[in-house]
Amino acid sequence: MNALKETHFNFKNQTGFYRGKVRDVYFFKDKMVMVASDRISAFDVILPKPIPYKGQVLNQIAAKFLQATADIVPNWLLSVPDPNVSIGIKCEAFPVEMVVRGYLSGHAWRQYKIGFRTLCGEKLPDGLQENDKLPNPIITPTTKAKKGHDEDIAKQEIVARNLISAKDYAQIEQYSLALFARGSAMALEQGLILVDTKYEFGKIGDQIYLIDEIHTPDSSRYFYAEGYQERQANKESQKQLSKEFVREWLIANGFQGKDGQKIPQMTDVMIKTISDRYIELYEKVTGETFDRTDNRDIEDRIEANILQGLEAIQILN
Structure with a gap:
């Protein structure tokens, strides 16, 4: 191949x-x-x-x-x-990625299980377990690093640092939640749950555009809807379609992108x-x-x- x-x-x-x-x-x-x-x-x-x-x-x-x-x-x-x-x-392009999360998974769960109850300014309730549905979808933006790791950033800091104006941020926030709702509905039609995803936006003049990719396995995480509730009740891992299985394989083989770590043989x-x-x-x-x-x-x-x-x-x- x-x-x-x-x-x-x-x-x-x-x-x-x-x-x-x-x-x-x-x-x-x-x-x-x-x-x-x-x-x-x-x-x-x-x-x-x-x-x-x-x-x-x-x-x-x-x-x-x-x-x-x-x-x-x-x-x-x-x-x-x-x-x-x-x-x-x-x-x-705006120098920020809009990460929308409907469930407590991936990076959000890794932060939650070590004690954090606020992520990018968004408060998370106590008593959640991995892959639980959140009360409402939340937006946890990240910076767009040209090199190295993207970093979590709160809405207030984005505006305070003039990365995006308050007016433009409010608009892309609205767009992000509407896109997530549409993506979630389309996923459910196929028997899937859109767990989390990221959107990127840009501008020409006064017009904001959605750019890059959306709802792909590189930018999104999906669960199979069938059996989701039963697996949660039994505290079992969710059956998912995303790139997370690659991350899990790397973690199991001692690699998380940190200095000195060696990528396992593919x-x-x-x-x-x-x-x-x-x-x-x-x-x-x-x-x-x-x-x-x-x-x-x-x-x-x-x-x-x-x-x-x-x-x-x-x-x-």
Whole structure:
């Protein structure tokens, strides 16, 4: 199974390039091309081997949900010329990610079990157990670190540090909760619970846009709805679809992204397991059969499709 680790394209009229943890981004005057690679990160560290079809899964899920939520907030997406590629408008990104949590899981649970009852200014009631539903969805923002770890930050500090104006923050807070409600409803239709997720926003002039990906396994955590209450009552682990199983595997093998820790060896069996889990999530979340794209000449295919996509919006003229 071939996989896309990174790209090295050079397009006419290209104005810049950025390589993130997972995506390679090519900038043009007022547009951008986002290539979803098969890289995988955990604890803000890029793992050494790519995961076949992961980029296709992320890109196609994100496109589906961006199209399904465009009535809530305008978004950056213009076209999807390749299973791994999205083309859209370039926005000035806000330096904060909006993490919405409906359940006490992941990072929130890890903080809660060591005694914290306030997370990013949001108070949490006593007596909760892991994966319990919260009284109401809460927003626990994080900074967007270019290097190293993102950090929790409260709304008050975001505004006080002029990272986002009070007016804009109130708007993206409203958008985030509305998107989470829509994502939760769509998940439930597929027998899933949207546990937590993150949204990113940007701005052009006075207009706020939803950017990046939404409701993918890299940005979201899902539980299976069937049996959720019974598993909670029995204090059993929840059956979930997310990247959390990768984090749990790393933790079990002594890695949490801390200095001096060594990433455990990713065997072919482990890589296939991760790939299969991503495809399972795609099919479960979308209700559609995943079509494995021919990846034998993946870079050539992507470059050709990007060129066609750019020509369609007259970027190369």
